[in-house]
Amino acid sequence: MMIGKIKFGKIAIVIFLTVLIWVWVDLALDEEFTAPKATINVAFSPNLWVSFDNKPSASIDNIVLKGPASKIAEVRRKLNDGSLVLDFFLDPVRDGMTTAGPHTLTVLDFFRRSEKIKELGGLTVEACEPENIEVNVVKLVERSLDIECFNESGAPLGVESIEPPKVVMSVPADSRLTAQVRLTPREIERARISGVVKTPFVVLATDQIRQASTPVKIKIPPEADSLSEHTIQEAKLGFTFSANLQGKYKVDVNYNEVVRPFAILATEEAKLAYESQPFQMTLYILDNDEKKGPEEEQRRKVVYNFPEESVRKNEIRLKNPQQPAEAKFKLIRLTSVPTSPSGPD
Numbered sequence: 001m002m003i004g005k006i007k008f009g010k011i012a013i014v015i016f017l018t019v020l021i022w023v024w025v026d027l028a029l030d031e032e033f034t035a036p037k038a039t040i041n042v043a044f045s046p047n048l049w050v051s052f053d054n055k056p057s058a059s060i061d062n063i064v065l066k067g068p069a070s071k072i073a074e075v076r077r078k079l080n081d082g083s084l085v086l087d088f089f090l091d092p093v094r095d096g097m098t099t100a101g102p103h104t105l106t107v108l109d110f111f112r113r114s115e116k117i118k119e120l121g122g123l124t125v126e127a128c129e130p131e132n133i134e135v136n137v138v139k140l141v142e143r144s145l146d147i148e149c150f151n152e153s154g155a156p157l158g159v160e161s162i163e164p165p166k167v168v169m170s171v172p173a174d175s176r177l178t179a180q181v182r183l184t185p186r187e188i189e190r191a192r193i194s195g196v197v198k199t200p201f202v203v204l205a206t207d208q209i210r211q212a213s214t215p216v217k218i219k220i221p222p223e224a225d226s227l228s229e230h231t232i233q234e235a236k237l238g239f240t241f242s243a244n245l246q247g248k249y250k251v252d253v254n255y256n257e258v259v260r261p262f263a264i265l266a267t268e269e270a271k272l273a274y275e276s277q278p279f280q281m282t283l284y285i286l287d288n289d290e291k292k293g294p295e296e297e298q299r300r301k302v303v304y305n306f307p308e309e310s311v312r313k314n315e316i317r318l319k320n321p322q323q324p325a326e327a328k329f330k331l332i333r334l335t336s337v338p339t340s341p342s343g344p345d
Contacts, residue, residue, distance in 0.1 A: 031072045032126065035063040035079060038086035040110070040133070046170060049138040050092045054205040058133050060107055067123035075120055088114055092137060103135040140170035145179040147200050149218055152184055155314045160219040167200050167212045177202045181218060191220040227265040229319060235259045237302065237327075238279030242287050251285065253329040258283075258302060263319035270310035277305055283327045290331060301326050 038060045042050045052058040063086065065075060078084035090097075090105065097103045111117055111125040144166045149157045162181075171177045179200035183191060190196045199215045237259050239251050258281065264271065274280060281302040289298060301324045310316040318324065 030066055031069045032064055032066045033072045033076055035065060035075075035086055037061055038063050038088060038111075038128075040088045040090055040105075040107075043089045043091040045092050047140050048092050048098065049140055049172065049204055049208075049210075050090065050097065051136050051138075051205065051208065052133055053136070054208070056208050060133075061129045062127070063111070063125060064127040065120075065123050066126045067120075071120065071122050075123065086116075088116060090135070097135055097137055100137050100139045103137060105133050105135050107131055107133060138172050141173045142168055143171050144168050145171070145177065145200075145202070147179045147181060147216060149181045149183065149220075151188065151314060152182060153312070154182075155312045157183065157188065157220060157314065160221045161217075162219075163217045167214065167216060169200075169202055169210065169212050171202055171210075172204075177204075179212060181216070183218070188220060191218050192222055195219040227267060227315070227317075230264050230266055230271045231261050232264060232275065232280060233261050235262070235280035236278065237281045237283060239283050239285060241285045244287050245285055245290060247334070249285070249290065249331040249333055251283070251329050252332055253283065253327050258325045258327050260325075262325065264316060265319050266310070266316035270307065270316040273307045273310060274305075274316060277307070280305055281325065283329065285331070292331075294330060294332060297328055297330055299326055299328055 039057050040052075040060060041057045042052075065072065075084065079086075088111070090110070092098055095105075095110070097105075107128050108125060108131060111128065117123065117125060145168070147162050147165065147167060149159050149162070151157055167179050169179060179202055181198045181200050183196065183198065187196045187198070195217050197215045197217050200212045201209045203209050237253070237255060241249070264274070266274065282305055283300060283302050292298060304318065304324065306316045
């Protein structure tokens with residue numbers, strides 16, 4: 001019996017046609033998938049401040065992707081496991097937004113020309129919300145800025161020296177911005193002893209800062225130069241009840257132990273402002289306190305009513321902040337008092 005020649009050419013054609021049919025079938029079975037959220041951020045530009053309504057990013061919802069079923073399944077899986085994040089970057093130069101003023105970004109067109117979408121392989125963006133977003137462009141110019149120093153709460157700090165005293169940064173031409181430095185409590189202590197090196201920044205808008213290219217060295221005068229120790233001899237204690245407990249209880253408290261003399265560090269002005277307040281301490285009575293029995297003693301640290309402005313300026317504080325006064329108290333329920341008749345029967 002003769003064995004015929006194997007016709008490899010015909011086999012190759014069959015295989016090719018089979019693969020082509022499967023590819024065509026996959027392409028023919030396009031699916032749609034809606035990704036719930038994407039974010040458009042602004043790429044850094046040294047001479048431009050680009051924002052979405054003064055915000056550094058814009059949130060886009062309901063991004064409808066369309067493409068082969070296999071690609072849609074892959075994108076869905078990657079989004080679910082976190083290996084794909086739909087973060088995009090608006091480059092003001094590449095996207096033609098370098099002139100100052102408002103611009104309108106057509107989000108669908110932006111997505112369709114995005115490299116990230118192209119990398120998904122055969123998927124297209126069919127819809128999204130919103131369709132357009134406003135982009136604002138401000139040109140920046142270099143200015144020599146004064147430097148201000150603050151603590152973590154935003155209260156200004158008096159400084160002994162800042163070297164160099166100014167820093168060159170890019171800011172809007174019509175702004176009066178100053179460069180800022182914020183110091184942690186530990187950095188403040190170092191600045192009092194030997195100085196601390198920090199990089200200044202400017203705040204263009206909420207959550208939008210630009211850092212300087214060079215750091216500065218800051219020295220703060222010793223604490224004793226600005227704050228003196230004072231003893232508060234006659235503090236007054238007040239009580240604050242919630243609306244639910246108002247008028248229902250009186251407080252039995254170890255008053256003399258709570259208001260005994262204590263030391264503060266403050267300027268003379270801050271100390272006088274503190275002493276002039278109606279109450280130097282407040283004990284807060286909370287709703288849950290009434291759940292305990294009338295004979296059960298409770299404990300709570302009092303709140304020192306330092307003037308807000310003095311606190312903001314770092315002009316007053318307890319000398320021993322780790323040892324605030326603690327009140328021991330009991331709640332005594334008030335008995336109702338009958339009201340007198342308003343007139344004759």
